[in-house]
Amino acid sequence: MTTLQTSPRTTAAWPGIIEAFRSHLPVTDATPIVTLREGNTPLIPLPRVSAAIGRQVEVWVKFDGLNPTGSFKDRGMTLAISKAKEAGAEAVICASTGNTSAAAAAYARRGGLRAYVLIPDGYVALGKLAQALLYGAEVLAIQGNFDRALDMVRQVASRYPVTLVNSLNPYRLEGQKTAAFEVVQALGDAPDWLCIPVGNAGNISAYWMGFCEYHQQDRCQRLPRMMGFQAAGSAPLVLGQPVEAPETVATAIRIGRPVNWERALAVQHASQGAFTGVTDAEILDAYRFLAAEEGIFCEPASATSVAGLLKLKDQVPTGARVVCVLTGNGLKDPDAALQHNTAQQRPAVPPDPAQVAKAIGF
């Protein structure tokens, strides 16, 4: 009689983006690595979105909302905090529409640093605020929008011993470019289009850096068109001028003066890309579609990339491969999910099988 030897399937533990892509990043043996094993997020096919486009187009999402703090910011923050610690910093500061503050707080505290975060009063999604508070950041609400909060942070960081970790910090973009590496590794090449939400335009710049780096090293044969999408009420790069009072349901990208403006224009030019605005209604349609048709719960700002693709569907070349970046997790913004679903609200039912069956329509 033979005994079937079954052993649990194990894979080498993912080490986080710095170890995984060490030779591409500005670290040395002297850099203390502060990591939560971020990165290695899934690339998920979207068959229903492909079908909605109606021609043979392959659509994927890079779901970076599955990072340790629930957004792509973790990729940049592991490096920014590691480098701040290497330089002897004891505290970091950022302005944030929410996700940067959550990531800064988590990585700073893990590295033993203090974190100060400035947020626009009343415009940060509940989950993100909850994270920053529980991770132990000093949270300061500013009477003004994100752009004003960032002005404050820049001035404070230039005068006091505290390291700025917004995407003006070059290590942020270096870390975030690893998402492009992962996309190329998963697909075997770069996609034809990369659709991405744009706020401060840090992430679109970082992805482009990553694709160009891999292209120069012959790890991919093509470069994507970089398709950036902004909320229509908060679309300075579409309008070609700053927006003084940005408004959108996608609070993560409620930004009127993107700090990476020049970089973003350079990316658009070099990749033959475009910036396009999508309305809040289009964003929310994509947000609901992703959840109810594809089983993917992202935050409203992230759905902007899919909303944008659907808006431009007639321009997508037949046979093209498209990757949409989903930057943040849906659980970040429970209010948006509760307000913008189409579920039928029903009163509570007594715990009786007949009444339950009746209530659900049998």
Ligand code: AN7
């Ligand atoms: C989910 O957290 O700016 O164009 O302060 O949270 O690189 O700014 C967040 C930005 C897209 C835009 N999607 O990225 C912040 C912040 C989500 C985001 C963006 C953000 P960038």
